[in-house]
Amino acid sequence: IALVNELMMLCERLGIDIWEVIDSASTKPFGFMPFYPGAGVGGHCIPVDPFYLAWKARESDFYVNFIQLAAQVNDNMPYYIESRIADILAERGLLLNRSEVLLLGVTFKRDVQDTRNSPAIALAELLLRRGTRVSFNDPFVTRLSIGGDMFERTEASPETLRAHDATVLLVPHSSYDVAQIVEHSPLVIDVGNATGYLGELPNVVRIGAPHRE
Numbered sequence: 001i002a003l004v005n006e007l008m009m010l011c012e013r014l015g016i017d018i019w020e021v022i023d024s025a026s027t028k029p030f031g032f033m034p035f036y037p038g039a040g041v042g043g044h045c046i047p048v049d050p051f052y053l054a055w056k057a058r059e060s061d062f063y064v065n066f067i068q069l070a071a072q073v074n075d076n077m078p079y080y081i082e083s084r085i086a087d088i089l090a091e092r093g094l095l096l097n098r099s100e101v102l103l104l105g106v107t108f109k110r111d112v113q114d115t116r117n118s119p120a121i122a123l124a125e126l127l128l129r130r131g132t133r134v135s136f137n138d139p140f141v142t143r144l145s146i147g148g149d150m151f152e153r154t155e156a157s158p159e160t161l162r163a164h165d166a167t168v169l170l171v172p173h174s175s176y177d178v179a180q181i182v183e184h185s186p187l188v189i190d191v192g193n194a195t196g197y198l199g200e201l202p203n204v205v206r207i208g209a210p211h212r213e
Contacts (some may be wrong), residue, residue, distance in 0.1 A: 001035055002070035005077055008037035008208045018208040019172030019193045039170055039191050040077035040119030042108025047117045057152055078122040081191060081207065085168060086196050088189055094165055102164040104156060105171025106138045113140040120170045121146060139175045158184040169194050
């Protein structure tokens with residue numbers, strides 16, 4: 001996961017579509033398992049359990065550097081996504097501290113109720129620190145603690161989507177009507193390529209996919 005997150009950042013720097021790269025690599029009939037970039041990792045396993053091994057290894061003066069490096073890359077992803085949101089808004093003459101942003105999907109992965117260590121929460125906290133007015137919607141979460149404050153779920157109605165400067169599609173739960181979200185949002189920032197099947201659209205920016213005129 002850390003490797004594909006790092007490759008996504010590299011591909012953006014090089015002007016390459018990471019999603020096309022993964023799709024192309026997936027045509028190999030054997031010996032390939034696709035992983036997909038995103039806003040980071042969450043849950044109760046990946047962000048926690050490897051550090052038990054790292055701690056045990058240190059007792060024997062052994063350092064599992066790959067675990068530490070992977071954690072650094074994945075923990076940095078909310079910061080990277082925040083910076084990309086800021087850049088995308090700035091390209092449209094908007095500032096983070098004057099924007100209303102709706103986050104769609106705040107659990108740590110698709111179609112689960114678990115928000116433990118969710119990178120969406122880390123991203124929301126970063127945006128709030130920058131003065132962004134943040135709302136969230138998730139079919140599995142009604143209330144969410146962000147930065148010590150409790151937020152109530154906002155309904156993702158067409159009116160709500162239109163009222164926000166940007167909708168950040170973080171976790172594409174299967175209940176989301178992605179086409180409707182795109183239809184009613186002034187700007188969709190798609191972190192997980194949920195809109196890829198719709199083709200290039202003027203109000204959609206896919207993280208990891210360079211904009212093409």
